[in-house]
Structures are given as C-alpha cells and as structure tokens.
Amino acid sequence: MTAVDLPAVPRVLIAEADPWSRDLLKQVLLNVRCDARLDVCADGQHAATLLGEKTYDLILADWELPGVDGLSLLRSVRQKRRSLPFILLSSRNDSASVREALPLAPTAYLTRPLNMESLTQRLQDLLLNEGESVYCEIPPLAPGMTLPAFLERRREVCDGAPLRVDVKAAVQRSLGPEGLDLKQLEGQVHSDPQITAVLIAAANSAGYHGTPVQTLSEALHKLVPGQSMNLILGLALKHNVVLGDPGLVAYAERHWQLSQGSADYARRLARMLELDHERCYSACILHRLGDLALLRCLEDWRQGGGALDDEAIGESLEAFGAAYGSALRTRWRLPLELRQLIAGIYSLEGGVYSREALVVNLAVQMARLTEHEGLEELAGSKTARLLKVGLPELTRVRKT
8 A cells, every 4th residue: 555545544454362452553553543444353253254344454463363363364365455554463573483474475574562663653654645644633522412421421431540650751761771671660650550550451361371460560570571661652642641621630639649648558557567568559559540530531521522610520520430440440350359459448348358458448548637637536447456556556657
C-alpha cells in the first residue's frame, strides 16, 4: 500500500491472544490513525472468519495465536492478496523462524518485546501520506443524555484511572547502560494506582502462569522488562489519561494522597507485625482506583459538552465510585486474594479476618485522620484491638 492508494479511512485487523498486548497494539494504532475502522480478536479462527467477511487495508497478527496461528493467516492472505500489508508479531527471534516466515513476504516481522518507536514508524508509513496527520473530534453527548446514565454506561468499559506519574520521564530515568533497571522503575511508578493495576493484571493474564501476582514488584519481575516498559508507555497513549478540569484534578489529588498515605501506613504496620508488607501496600494503593476511574470518565463527560460542577462530582463519586472499582478489579481479573484484601479496607463485617485485612483497614483509618486529630480513639477501635496494636505502636507508625 503506497501513499497514492491509501484508503480514506483504513480498516485494520488486530489478532493478538494476550489482552494487554492486544490493547497496547490498539492504542498505538489509534494514536497513528484515530479514525481507523478497527476489528480486534483473540484467536486465529476468529481472525480467519473476519478475513473471509471483510476487506482489510492492514493486518497485525501474532504468530502464536491459538487455533489458526499467525503464520497460517499470513499464508492464507498471500494466496489471495500478495501486496496486502501484514505485520507478523512473534516471540521467536531465531534464524529458523525468520527463514520460515520470510518467503511469505510479511510487510514486517517484529519480535517481542516490541520496539514501540519502530512499530509506530511502520504504522505511520503504512497508514499516513507523507506529512499527513489525522485529527478526530470528540463526539458530543447523545441528546437527552443524563450524567447518571452516562456513568452507568461507562462503568463496564472505562479504561481505568488517570495517570499520576509522567510515564515517559519515569521510563527514561530507569534506563541505564544495561537496559531497564526494574528496581529503579518500581521506585518511579509505585505511587501510581493505574500503572500498578495494569501491570499486576498483565502479569496474571493468559500468557503468564504460576502463583498469582499481587504486587507491583512481582509484576515487574514476571513480565519481561521490555513488556513492562511498553505497557507503561502505552498507557500514555490513551484518551484523557491526564485530567484537564481543575476541579477534577483537585479531587484526583485527594484520592491519590489518600491512597499513598494508606499504603505507607499499611507497609509500616505490616512490617512491625511481620506480615506481607508489599501486599498490604498494593491493596491500599489500589483501593481508590474506582473513584479515580470515575473522575476520568467525568472528564469525558465534560469534553462531550456535559455540565459539571463540584456538587455533581461529589454526588457521582458517592453513587458510582465503589461500583467502578469493583467492576475494574473484576474485569481486569486482579487476583481474588488481592480483591478480598481490598474489600477488607471497606468492611470487616462478619467472617474471620486475616491480619493483613485488619492492617489495611486500620491503615486507611489512619490516613483519613487530619494532622490535628489524635490516635486515641483509633487505638481503642475494634480493628486495633484485634491486631493488638495500641497507642504507642500507632504513634510510632505515624512518626516513622
């Protein structure tokens, strides 16, 4: 496909089994052509069906697709359209695999972890004329749409929270002579709920097996460094990852501070009690994810032409914040053990409580206290009594 025969609006097929890699490819492509008509599938048989039904201008397919693999898709396509752009993605970088693929003339053979700049350049060459860029206007709200109806619709499809961290700067500071320093990267992004949730979810996706990952550190070490870097950088390509409305920014900052304060207290308490302090930190940094995701959707509402004031923001958080968090944790398939620990932050009614659940519950109560409020009442609470933590211990945790 050359510049002279580019379609006005290209139709693109992405076939990728891993949900987080699939989402990353989608975001990179839409960042190049936001107007592309995009079909996305997770297995080769579905891709083959779509290829039989529609005419595409570009295909991106993973060699390791279940069912019909990407190489078989490429072979089938080449029997009908020799010049159709087809980017083959693979974790195979050995010479035998390359020799097997090259006779089928893939437009590009890209190995994982993907080089994001190289992929972007390939897509620009294939989907844009020289010097061209495509601008997509934000669609207005449907006539008669109310804010509660809008938020209810978005609850099951929202993309998560806005970013607290400048991801490009964080990755750049973590790159050294030997490549990506995972410890340095963790230190750069550990305060960001969205990054933490996405990496934990990705490390527990279908492409990875073993013990469920519940912390950022575990996720970074389970994912290969290049994949972690790509996922983090890919988040910056998404819509409204940086809030623009000052009122929404103020609310987000309060939720970020509450998450961070709770996580810091949880880590100190858990260390003092010789419990899993990283898991407790993780639960607390994630416990306001739903509220933050809601604020991001309110930015969409505002940009679509909806009215928004402080009262509407507060009422929306009250009505939908918890539901957004629950929906995200379930849809992203965060480990059940981590979800149960987060649930302990909100309620300890009934049942038997783990000591970690008591820690995170107590940590959030501490974080909600103002600097002028004492710890005496908290030291006498049911949670503190069950943990056998008194005023001296809480005072030490607060001052650490």
